[in-house]
Amino acid sequence: MRGYHRFRWVTVAAVAGVIAAGVVAAPASARVARPAQASTTKEALTASDVGVSPTEIRVGVIADTGSSLAPGLFQGSVDGVQAWAKYQNANGGLAGRKVVVDVYDSALDANKVRNAIIEACQKDFALVGTSALFVNNIDDMTACPDSKGVATGIPDFPVLTTEVVHQCSPVSYGINPPILQCETKDQHPQTYKGPLGGTNYYLKTFGKSALHGLFVYPNDLKAAKNTQIPAFKAQQAAGIKQDATFDVSGRATQSAYTPFAQALKDSQATYARHGGAANGVISLMKEAKLQGVNTVKVWDCSLQCYDKSILAAPETEGLYVWTAFLPFKEAKSNKMLANFVKADQKADGFGLQAFASGLLFAQAVDNVVKAGGSNAVTRAAVLKSVQGITKFDAEGMLGTVNPGGKVASGCYVLSQVKKGKFVRVWPKKKGTFDCSPNNTYTIKLDLEN
Numbered sequence: 035m036r037g038y039h040r041f042r043w044v045t046v047a048a049v050a051g052v053i054a055a056g057v058v059a060a061p062a063s064a065r066v067a068r069p070a071q072a073s074t075t076k077e078a079l080t081a082s083d084v085g086v087s088p089t090e091i092r093v094g095v096i097a098d099t100g101s102s103l104a105p106g107l108f109q110g111s112v113d114g115v116q117a118w119a120k121y122q123n124a125n126g127g128l129a130g131r132k133v134v135v136d137v138y139d140s141a142l143d144a145n146k147v148r149n150a151i152i153e154a155c156q157k158d159f160a161l162v163g164t165s166a167l168f169v170n171n172i173d174d175m176t177a178c179p180d181s182k183g184v185a186t187g188i189p190d191f192p193v194l195t196t197e198v199v200h201q202c203s204p205v206s207y208g209i210n211p212p213i214l215q216c217e218t219k220d221q222h223p224q225t226y227k228g229p230l231g232g233t234n235y236y237l238k239t240f241g242k243s244a245l246h247g248l249f250v251y252p253n254d255l256k257a258a259k260n261t262q263i264p265a266f267k268a269q270q271a272a273g274i275k276q277d278a279t280f281d282v283s284g285r286a287t288q289s290a291y292t293p294f295a296q297a298l299k300d301s302q303a304t305y306a307r308h309g310g311a312a313n314g315v316i317s318l319m320k321e322a323k324l325q326g327v328n329t330v331k332v333w334d335c336s337l338q339c340y341d342k343s344i345l346a347a348p349e350t351e352g353l354y355v356w357t358a359f360l361p362f363k364e365a366k367s368n369k370m371l372a373n374f375v376k377a378d379q380k381a382d383g384f385g386l387q388a389f390a391s392g393l394l395f396a397q398a399v400d401n402v403v404k405a406g407g408s409n410a411v412t413r414a415a416v417l418k419s420v421q422g423i424t425k426f427d428a429e430g431m432l433g434t435v436n437p438g439g440k441v442a443s444g445c446y447v448l449s450q451v452k453k454g455k456f457v458r459v460w461p462k463k464k465g466t467f468d469c470s471p472n473n474t475y476t477i478k479l480d481l482e483n
Contacts, residue, residue, distance in 0.1 A: 073100035083411065084155070085160070093134070093135055094162070096164050113388075114386060117393070129399055129400075147170075165388070168197070186417070207394070207423075213226045213227060214226055230268055230272065232446070232460070240331050246274065247303030247305035248277060250310065253283060264475075294321065295327055311338050316349065319349045352452075364382060381433075402419050448468075
């Protein structure tokens with residue numbers, strides 16, 4: 035199947051951010067004032083919609099896990115949703131009911147994605163933690179009928195959205211909103227708004243004119259490359275000069291990176307960023323070391339590099355990694371992060387985001403229950419509810435994001451690989467994010483032809 039290596043870096047474009055001077059924790063107004071609790075109403079529970087019985091509320095998670103091309107690709111998202119359900123049920127359930135998770139393996143196959151959506155529409159109340167690359171048809175998602183036969187759509191709380199139709203789906207509200215401003219998707223050019231990672235930190239630390247070098251784009255699919263172009267262009271506009279750029283397949287071997295390393299050496303580059311998966315970043319850094327590259331001050335990466343494989347490769351020493359969630363080892367500084375790490379024994383970045391997606395869904399449901407009772411939980415009510423959630427941080431586990439308005443977060447934490455560990459670099463205080471208003475960019479590009 036073509037382009038299967040869109041995986042780990044797709045989310046990166048949705049969660050990138052630029053650093054600025056202000057250091058803040060996620061504001062109190064963004065905190066989710068819970069833990070999860072069952073409804074306190076005394077009403078007899080009924081089957082209020084598809085997937086909601088008097089005793090259960092069913093959710094589905096669609097994820098690419100079983101393809102032979104990339105086994106276990108988004109297994110972390112499945113584990114994260116199941117961990118959230120475990121946590122939720124241990125704290126009273128949801129709307130007075132037990133959360134039950136149905137798992138659908140989309141296996142990097144557009145037909146399997148569509149079949150999964152159709153099945154979930156008939157069985158599940160909502161989709162949580164969606165992590166499928168080929169959601170290129172949302173007709174069955176948006177036209178999904180509720181228990182009264184009304185085409186309300188099935189609420190979707192995805193971890194990632196790759197295709198434009200999924201990014202701009204009227205029933206999808208994720209913790210990683212798309213950088214494409216959907217109202218401009220049919221315009222030429224389109225408008226992109228998003229975060230830029232540690233760019234300002236790098237420029238402040240190493241000098242405004244000191245950083246120049248290499249930008250590497252993943253090119254297995256056009257849509258994949260388009261997730262990186264706005265951020266890379268905005269970094270260059272901020273002051274990081276591009277000396278060279280290359281496209282590369284996610285299937286490339288280390289030898290394919292020889293000309294990349296040579297370009298770094300020829301230009302005496304001080305900066306390098308690879309927008310692809312962790313294995314590509316490792317190959318680039320290994321080849322650079324083999325070729326004697328020693329001038330790079332900033333090896334830059336995001337979510338896809340918050341991975342054990344990065345720590346296992348000695349060549350990645352010094353790599354900067356920025357995320358929109360707290361480092362796992364800071365569980366003692368954040369109760370919800372501790373809950374996640376306890377519930378998900380295989381914790382990874384996708385697992386955390388799927389867990390957080392569950393918390394977002396739970397908040398939308400809780401708001402419905404508070405307003406109308408436990409039997410008011412319908413798909414239409416939850417979709418309306420999530421549109422009103424404009425500040426969300428999963429109780430401080432994430433940087434503040436606006437899922438209801440589909441506005442990407444500029445909050446982030448910057449870590450660096452040091453002696454096989456991720457060490458927090460900025461902001462220095464544990465449990466905090468840099469959420470400065472200057473952490474985002476707006477750029478116009480014509481990428482959707």
